[in-house]
Amino acid sequence: MIKGTGESDRHQAVEEEFFSGQPDSTIGKAGRREKAALVDLLFRQSRAVLFANLIIPIPVAYVLWEVAAERWLLLWIATIWLLTGVRILLSHRYFADSEKASRAGSWARHFTVLSIFSSLLWGAIGWIGFVPQEPHFIAFVCIVLTGMSGGAIPSLSAYPPAYIGLLLAMQIPFALRCIGQGDSIALTYLAFQACLVGVYLYYCRETYIALMTTVRLRFENLSLIEGLEHERDRATAADQAKTRFLAAAGHDLRQPIHAIGLFTATLAALAKNGDVSGAEARDIAGRLQLSVGALGRLLHGLLDISRIEAGLVSVERQPVSLSQLLAQLCNEFTPRAEARGIRLRVVNSGEWACSDPALLKRILDNFVTNALKYTPAGGVLIGCRRRGQEIAIQVVDTGFGIPADRQVAAFDEFTRLHESEGEAEQGLGLGLAIVRRLATLLEHPVTLASIPGRGSVFSIRVPVIERPVLSAATTKGSLGDLRPAGIMIVDDDPQLVEGLKTLLSLWGHQVYAGTTAADVHRHHKAAGRPRVDLIIADYRLSGGLTGTSAIADLAEYLGYAVPALIVTGDTSPERLRKLTETGHALLHKPVDPDVLYEAIDRTLSEGSPIRPEEALATD
Template sequence: MTAVPIPQKPGARLRAALVELLYRQSRAVLFANLVIPWPVAYVLREAVPGRQLLIWIGAVYALTGARLLLSYRYFRRGDQAPGPEVWARRFTVLSVLSSLLWGGVGWIGFVPSEPHLIAFVCIVLTGMSGGAVPALSAYPPAYAGLLIAMQLPFALRCLSQEGSIYSVYLAFLLCLVCVYLYYSLITYRSLKETVSLRFENLALVEGLERERDRATAADRAKTRFLAAASHDLRQPIHAAALFTASLAALARRGDIKGADAKGIADRLEAVIGSLGGLLHGLIDVSRLDAGLVPVQRRPISLARMLGDLREEFAPQALQRGVALRAVPLDVWADSDPVLLKRILDNFLSNALRHAPDGRVLIGCRRRGGAVEIQVVDTGPGIPSGQHQAVFEEFVQLDDLQLDNPQRDREQGLGLGLAIVRRLADLLGHPIGLRSTPGKGSAFSVQLPLTAPPALARVSPRRSEPSGRLGIMVVDDDVQVLAGLATLLAAWGHDPVCGADVEELCRRHEAAGADSVHLIIADYRLKRGLTGSEAIARLERYLGYRVPALIVTGDTSPERLRDLTATGRLVLHKPVAPERLQAAIREAVAGEAPAGSA
């Protein structure tokens, strides 16, 4: 039997299931049509001519054969077969024709001079009608047609005769018709509820299976994260501790040289930058999952973008001995340039990393009304069974290509392609991967083509403010507070710091500080106070609105949504010094968009 997909809409699924029940449960009726005609003919043989009986039996068998053929075709139907309503109507037509033949028994077997034959015919018709209730009630029109066609000839003969006995037969017949119709309706409702309940149970089971799979995937992701984080995050922290201990040892000796201190500081800054990169990858995933990444679409010149990418990655390609080539098309695509560049940056970084002394090509191909950007490398390739896995969290390409359990710390936590997948879903750009082990890989992203933009005048950019700023800092971590105060003072600003709002206000009054140009607040403060609430209290204290930055270490999607709703610029720990400087300039200049940075 050929399986046919069940329609997706609940109502259509229910109708299709009921029609299938109609065909399955009619087998008993078809069997009765093959067997019962012979006993009926035997009883009527003396009152009805044998020729008529044989013609009647032949007609019943012919229609039964047609119904069997219809049933066979229904169960062997293909994908292009008509819908369930068509099959139900076909069944009803043949069922009514067959019932008319049985109704003919009520006509030819109605012999007034033979009362026992009338009783026999009445019993046969009521029995056939009653037996069809469970078989045909899945489609009420089919049963109603059968009942009327089967009982109408007998009722007409009763009406044509005089005598109280025929009125009794007629009344008896009408009562049975009403009772059968009632039970047919009850059976239909019962079947409908049963089938509906079965679909609800199936949906519940499918939902539970999806939840189970989701929970299993989340558990696997958590396990991968803990395994990756326990190793990859420990390494930079361990290195930072070693550099800090080295700096402290030189300081205790008292003969630390400026060049040595700078060298250690540079290495320490690189280690902290590496740690920040790992943590920012987690933040990016959370922001994408929370739907907090805005999309700003505009026409993009792919020729210019691919040329810029080649220039940007040329030094890295030269360092790795990779021949990098760009083959652009002079077309324009509709996308977000920042998010698209991030996707292509990841493709190119992976290609250069995994094809040392090889070749990497970035190019475009038209695909109807779209254009496909491809990044092709001559690296080791990825097994076909792992093409989906590379886009999961905490998976590194080396693990799949080389079956190597050792993680490369320079690749981070293995979030790059997971972020690419989320960005592509956000933009609505299909991504693809074709790879052959030993020959290389080709990652691609497809974009819709668009017309070039109209020329527009470029407005002059506002000059950024400069000079000494009065900055309020509230953070309940003493070490962070001291570090921020030292850094801001080193940049030439006037910081006033406090562990809570009350302490900060007291210090501001005691210092007799001038106007406050900026507030920097940690998001989670003492006694359940949030950074946005602290900023509001400080503004009430000052009596005017002040630009503000919120610094947080939270990565949960819910928390990120709350932070975005504040309308303040949000910085995620650890914050690189240059990013903090840029955020201060943007906030004070009034150019900072609400959201994360």
């Protein structure tokens, strides 16, 4: 049991329940469950009371045969037996009720009403057997009533109103006779009766507290067991997800790496045989970019999950033009649909919604990507349906469809809706898992309806708002050309340093790079200590150093604050949270050149990091 203050508080709460008699509608789910368990105890433990009602009336009638009319005693016995039969029938119906837990209060009230009627019959003995000229009869009925009242404590304390009703119904007639008699013996009996009533109520309360505590501890133990089972199931599911991931990664991560190796070997063989023509170089470079892009999408899918779980994806709600949003989807996905021979149709809408435009588009991107991926022929429709104060943005396809038993699992990590051989962008099955997390973050309900062989409908519901009044200042222009800048680079991998230095130099920047901050100092000094506009640092450096410490070292060397980009391959939610707290912009390996270009431009022009949700990948 819980000790100390907790136990005292629990007993106080139980006592309040004992005296309040609150209805089911005012207590919580746990309270209703506990009450149902106590009512069940009430019916189970009342069997002793029912047995007593069948047996004890016979000797009582025998003793009182001299002072009461025979027909009244026989009627009294018959009535008690009739009521006992009704109570037995009630008990039988209770145990046969499959929904008794939800109707526990009603069953308890029925039990209490019949118990009070039966107790009133017993109380009549206190009136009939109170014969002032025969003190032994008064003592007899007093013993019977106090014995019946005391014996009912274990049986009826699970539901205090039932016991209180029994106690009062049995004792009040005898008390009224004592008050009416008024002599010293009658008042002595009355005082004795009052003391016993107080003692019985006390023991009823203590028994109820013990029963309630036992029931609560039982449910707490069951909750602990359920919690352990849930954690076990979660661990099992995580292990199965890891197995699915490793199985998927075993193929999907090897594919682009294998392609990169082949194209690199091809380039090396061409160079060995002679000069490589510009056309050949561009063709191989293009294929390498496609392979690197495919690898990046796979890895960024994993990173997106970590970003969301780390709480790094913030929601910035604003008016969203569904017309513009649908137009973006149409422009982005039409070429892909045409390449697959699929008709993509968009039904425009003039409504405006309140949402985060970046996150909402990311969700719809995943919907459309899945629709195109799993629709071998036919079409995909993107449209909207008004639903009161909300609007459902729907993506309808004529693809494979999803069986009903897989529709919930479709939103789990590493779940592929269908296996398709030769699909270049099969993915790791993270797209809909990201959708589920983002929709929860936005508080936008997501639904799926599907018929195998006929297609699927993915839908997200967003709140509708009035069209806002827009000014010219509210529209941002596109990013301008990247201006030349002085950039410091720190990375403990010499090949990455050289590759990044070459790329940034081709973009027109003056680069000072090295594997340590000291190397960068030396190169910068050799160049005459020119102005530095940006620092790019890998997070994990040799010697146990980090990119944040290198940035601090370089800023101290320069003597002025410089915006910085941290490049990391770490996907740990806790690590991402800590890196975000540094205030530096983050880039995640592998870094797409276009993303790097935009990040440098934005950091130089605005000094603002890329929002994590803007880098979320589509699976």
